[in-house]
Amino acid sequence: MKKNFILILGFSVILTVSMSFIPGDNQDYKKKEVPKEFVEKENPYKGDESLKMIGLRNFNRHCVSCHGKKGKGDGVMAKNMKVSPGDLTLPEMDQYTDGEIYYLSFIGIENRPDFLKLIPSEEDKWAVVNFVRTLND
């Protein structure tokens, strides 16, 4: 009897430990490092509804090819890319400040067009940030 009990106990421990190594839904999302100055960067256009269309238009023009229309990471270019554009609809996106989204959208990712040149206006850039924020609503 006692032997069986120890056997079952041992088995449950092994099962529990091995399960914690199997990533569940989105448990494997790793937050990206962003320089401090951007973490704290203020969004002067926060909640500005009038920028909605500008955000959408710029996202469609500059981002959809990789990120897909809804931000799922399924744009036409995504298939042939070594690093997946990720999924902008994840709830985990909420852990970023607007400044961090700004950095990740225009600066912090390699092998993308130079968005600081392509989207020179600050208003347009924040419009895109506001739009990206709506993707995981």
Ligand code: HEC
């Ligand atoms: C050439 C393809 C490409 C284009 C165009 C592109 N991205 Fe990305 N983007 C990526 C890739 C690839 C990553 C993920 C890189 C990584 O995980 O290291 C990424 C990551 C991101 C992230 C961080 C996502 C995360 O999970 O942490 C944001 C936010 C983002 N992009 C926004 C944008 C916005 C906004 C635009 C348009 C202005 C844009 N990107 C245009 C390829 C692209």
